Amino acid sequence: MKMKWALLTILFTIATVLTGCDNPLMVLDPKGPVAATQANVIMISIWTMAFVVLVVVVLYVLMILKYRASKQSDDYEPPHIEGSKVLEIIWVAIPILIVAFLSVVTVKTTNEVEATPKGYEKQEPLVIYASSSNWKWHFSYPEEDIETVNYLFLPTDRPIEFKLYSFGPIASFWIPQLGGQKYAMSDMVTTLHLAADVPGEYMGRNSNFSGSGFAQQTFNVNVLPTKEYDKWVDEIKATAKPITEDKFNELLEPGHVGQSTFTGTHLKFSPAPEGENSGHHHGTSDTEKTDSEESSKDSHEGHSEHSNH
């Protein structure tokens, strides 16, 4: 009995801690529209579920307080009860309503987080290729023509489209305060939409287990106001060395490396597995692959064009 009250107390303490603001949990402390949507969904679901738990716990406490043997006379014989249509309809219908409500929330918000964030649609998204290798992150900025390792600089107030893939095991690209994660895989490029509202430094990591160096596969995220971001880009262009194929291959060796910066991107000599470079370019023999790789330099639609060779 005490345990039930303890549980209830825990539940409410947790709810208060979750919503309280002195030391908020990372996921519930969003710094961008996607994370904000998700934090919202989480709080909606917590309150809905708290209601469900409350109903169950109240019924439960009533039943075991009232119908314990020690409260009843020795000759009490519990009756035979088949069930009740009315009650059964109630506890099927109400959960269906709850699930329907949560389904609507889910479908709506899933569509939201899988598209350019609201309010940002007018701007051209900044495309960044984020690729994982054991146990590092490589960030290529094709627009700026620069590449960083293990750290990211992002401008505020501009939608960002991450193109994710991996040079090895499946990794999961995650910046909790900007938004939920997505897998980076070797045979396909996935897209993650994020945006940042608030300048600051955030934690980013691979959250999908990928071998012995996994725990330290983290990166720093620096969100800057647009002007400062542009200044950073100019600085890199002025000071960094170009990335070469040899240097990049060296970086791909399994292990941990610090942060580094280059001009140019590795995408030029080692394109991402999308379009005609995708791992699932079915029906293409090896020779065809080489010539499609060549033509990829001028055309980027690849797949539909080449698949009916």
Add this chain to the structure above:
Amino acid sequence: MDYFDRFAVPHPSPAIYASMIAIGLTMIAVVAGITYFKKWGYLWREWLTTVDHKRIGIMYILSALLMLFRGGADALMMRAQTAVPDNGLLDGQHYNEIFTTHGVVMILFMAMPFIIGLMNIVTPLQVGARDVAFPRLNAVSFWLFFMGAMLFNISFVVGGSPDAGWTSYFPLAGNEFAESVGSNYYAIAIQIAGIGTLLTGINFIVTILKMRAPGMSLMKMPMFTWSILITNFIIVFAFPVLTVALALMTMDRLFGTQFFAMANGGSDMLWANLFWVWGHPEVYIVILPAFGIYSEIISTFARRNLYGYNSMVISMVAISTLSFVVWAHHFYTMGHGAMVNGIFSITTMAIAVPTGVKIFNWLFTLWKGKIVFTVPMLYSLAFIPIFTLGGVTGVMLAMASADYQYHNTMFLVAHFHYVLIPGTVFAVLAGFTYWWPKMFGFMLSEKIGKWSFWFITISFNVTFFPMFITGLDGQARRMYTYSESTGYGPLNMLSFVGAIGLAIGFALILYNIYWSTRYASRNISNDPWDARSLEWATHTPIPEYNFAVVPTVDSTEAFWDSKKKGFKLFSGKIEKIHMPNNSGVPFILSCIFFVWGFAMVFSMWIIAIIATIGIFACMTLRSFEKDHGRYISVEEIEETENKLRGAK
């Protein structure tokens, strides 16, 4: 010497050497003990060759308990390693091996066999049968499981454990990133055990469908039997997927195919899909029997019939069907778009509806009851609110947009422990305590039982609740360490404290077995809990033929009716009973499977081929063997019956 290098553990440590010595010494002690007490003959005649469902059940449960302590040791090491930031107790590689074996051992070699053990002991009795439909096949099932489990466990000291997680995602588990033989063990050992499980599935479906006592229509079966029937249907549909996935994995690892490789059109996503098409039904394979156990226990100790029998059955059928259409919720983050994720979110949340129906039916079984707080009942009552927390967090995870934030974090780890421990583990502990007197003829101490119950329940929450919070604070799962600046330290320490409490609780269960074996009264009735279903209608200890006369049934609680309303369960007179003969073939066949598995793991082809021939030889032998079983004569039955009755 090179040839033997492969048997060495790739990352040895003092702990592993110590375990090698401990395992070696234990084995010598066991062999010496059996020889000294001249028990080899007894062991062979009564256990290794038995086809009796009750003994097979007991062997399943003993193995499961053994594995519970193996998996528990892994868990303690993990919690110790993460108790403080930047801990150096284990290195990354060891931690990875430990959480991998923890997951595999707990799900496949602890939860499954524990449940299959209880199912073996109880189901034939509950339906009033003399054994399962295919007793010898049942022995094959057990020994295949046992050899699979042993093969998996020796990976720790011979060649190295798998280290790619119990989910064994590719390409991480491919040759390129998992060079040691560890993942071969995973593919082969689970395959061998899995074949055993598939055979169990077929066996019990036939048993329940064809061997029920006269009058027991499907809708008059006890709820536990219903749960077992449905579970075995899930097994039969889900396990072939695992078989195929593991076969492809074996070919990738041993024969150079590229099904799940990074190049040549191989697909890592294919593995993830195949794994979870089996994996999600698998979690229901271990939870539905738990629901069955709770239904029996709650109704027994509320002293009332189960509320809403029909809707209990319908909801289980609904759950089992839905469990096949939700697998993609394990990888919403793989990039299959809002549409697919939306559909899988809805099917997943839909499971909560029939699950809720069950919760309310249990609550209303208590209504107007007369609740007695025995140890099995305590576990069942603790299950209701704690499992509800697990279920509602499942619904939270089911919402795809939010799952992008929970996935791969400690929040997920907290969810599945909140369903698996109060669900499956509490259920097998409750069932074990509840049916113990039927198995062994005495009761476990209630006093010690209550101590372990409280230790386990409280410590469970202390261990796993903090993970919901650290998960929301961004702590990813499977990290062997974290830095102090993350602030995860204190809550992880709390988890470690809880884990120690859990260990004490489980140790108390062992002590209870020891204490009760020595001191508990042997003078108990056939029906010590005043229960309601047929397994309590026969003698304790149960004669090998279960029922001298097959019972006749006309309600869901025929035994209860026979006690309260004078319903006549046993009419008809004793006739000679046909029983199957014992056989050493299942044991020998499985030993050959073990050799085959070991040879495959280490690519020792000649031995593997010889073992394959041996396996087929055993099967051929069986096909040509004439074994019509044997009869127990009327006199013999009467003698046994009189003796058992006299004992009371």
